[in-house]
Amino acid sequence: MSEGGQAPAGTGLVRSLTLTHAVLYGVGVTIGAGIYVLVGVAAGKSGMHAPLAFLAAAIAMGFTAASFAELGTRMPVSASEAAYVEAAFHRKWLSLGMGLLVVLTATVSGATISSGSAGYVAIFVDLPASSIIACVVLLMGAVACLATTQSIAVAGLMTLVEVGGLLVIIAVGFANGATEVERIPEMIPSLGDSTAWFAVGGTTLIAVFAFVGFEHIVNVAEELENPSRTLPRALFLTLAITAVLYGLVVWTAVTAMPPEDLAKSSAPLAAVYERLTGQPPHFMSVIAIVATLNGVVVHMIMIARVLYGLSHQGMLPAPLARVNPVTRTPLAATAVAVSAILGLSLFVPLEGLAAWAARGTLLIFAGINLALINIKRRGAPASDGVFHCPAPIAYMGLILTMLLLILDLF
Numbered sequence: 001m002s003e004g005g006q007a008p009a010g011t012g013l014v015r016s017l018t019l020t021h022a023v024l025y026g027v028g029v030t031i032g033a034g035i036y037v038l039v040g041v042a043a044g045k046s047g048m049h050a051p052l053a054f055l056a057a058a059i060a061m062g063f064t065a066a067s068f069a070e071l072g073t074r075m076p077v078s079a080s081e082a083a084y085v086e087a088a089f090h091r092k093w094l095s096l097g098m099g100l101l102v103v104l105t106a107t108v109s110g111a112t113i114s115s116g117s118a119g120y121v122a123i124f125v126d127l128p129a130s131s132i133i134a135c136v137v138l139l140m141g142a143v144a145c146l147a148t149t150q151s152i153a154v155a156g157l158m159t160l161v162e163v164g165g166l167l168v169i170i171a172v173g174f175a176n177g178a179t180e181v182e183r184i185p186e187m188i189p190s191l192g193d194s195t196a197w198f199a200v201g202g203t204t205l206i207a208v209f210a211f212v213g214f215e216h217i218v219n220v221a222e223e224l225e226n227p228s229r230t231l232p233r234a235l236f237l238t239l240a241i242t243a244v245l246y247g248l249v250v251w252t253a254v255t256a257m258p259p260e261d262l263a264k265s266s267a268p269l270a271a272v273y274e275r276l277t278g279q280p281p282h283f284m285s286v287i288a289i290v291a292t293l294n295g296v297v298v299h300m301i302m303i304a305r306v307l308y309g310l311s312h313q314g315m316l317p318a319p320l321a322r323v324n325p326v327t328r329t330p331l332a333a334t335a336v337a338v339s340a341i342l343g344l345s346l347f348v349p350l351e352g353l354a355a356w357a358a359r360g361t362l363l364i365f366a367g368i369n370l371a372l373i374n375i376k377r378r379g380a381p382a383s384d385g386v387f388h389c390p391a392p393i394a395y396m397g398l399i400l401t402m403l404l405l406i407l408d409l410f
Contacts, residue, residue, distance in 0.1 A: 026238030044263025079309025165287030173252030
């Protein structure tokens with residue numbers, strides 16, 4: 001598959017996804033269930049300044065999003081990261097390694113979300129955790145096997161429910177008085193408060209992990225109706241929507257409850273909802289279940305597309321590139337994705353693996369920025385309609401990503 005190329009008509013994936021599909025997919029895979037826990041962690045580290053860290057993380061991710069936007073419009077294919085590395089360095093082993101790293105990090109993330117779903121579902125269903133996990137993974141696997149527009153439409157509906165839960169938190173927070181607006185100056189530390197600024201820096205690293213996922217949009221680029229226009233818009237809209245939601249939710253939380261109380265809660269947003277409304281937190285538990293289900297299915301879709309793309313590029317066995325003539329989706333690749341998530345979530349201890357998956361994602365970001373830098377250094381021409389990311393932006397994306405990886409060591 002060449003730069004900007006497509007599979008022969010009738011044999012590959014179908015360009016059927018609109019900007020709305022892409023944004024719903026991007027927001028769904030980015031928000032996930034993580035924010036329902038990270039609010040407490042962030043509040044514990046930097047208190048009233050936590051929203052600032054989430055906004056800083058969004059800006060940092062924006063540089064890498066620009067690199068993804070140019071590469072994604074140069075090469076709108078599945079297994080995008082592997083294709084970018086191949087175009088930049090012409091090393092099959094390096095391209096395959098990048099593709100498998102994407103698959104591995106997504107599989108760990110999907111398995112972690114699947115395992116996390118058991119606790120929420122168990123509130124309503126009296127079943128062993130392993131049975132709940134198996135049911136969740138197999139049910140979402142069935143959804144992932146549908147036609148792409150159908151599976152992403154289901155994921156999109158769950159995304160709307162998930163986002164709706166966050167909007168409820170924001171709405172009830174602002175409905176409880178004007179204090180949230182009046183206290184905005186408390187968000188920004190004084191310039192001389194080095195302790196607070198260092199805390200914000202540490203929280204930014206945590207917040208970056210809450211934005212991981214927006215980049216997965218490039219792996220459905222081969223199914224976008226007009227990738228040169230849709231892909232950049234979807235990437236930046238996903239980041240912007242997520243940043244606004246995160247900032248408002250975190251600010252609502254730290255103004256509703258003392259940050260130290262949020263840090264101690266295992267379900268901080270449920271605690272905030274209970275504090276603001278006086279009602280039991282079951283509503284937020286249902287939202288969290290939807291968030292976990294959504295997180296599982298969007299990861300399955302993405303993993304399947306990466307495996308399909310790697311196979312189509314000749315790096316993995318050919319059967320993974322077969323597309324079902326009815327659903328026009330790669331069912332063999334989807335089956336591998338479902339099996340990998342199910343096996344990992346049931347039989348492998350996941351403690352600590354999620355953090356390594358996040359570090360792997362930062363390593364992928366560094367590789368993508370480096371790939372674009374090398375392509376630009378060689379003067380490789382871009383076809384008409386390709387999004388232009390200036391070289392300094394790619395360098396800044398690389399520097400910020402490496403800085404975050406270094407900070408993570410301390």
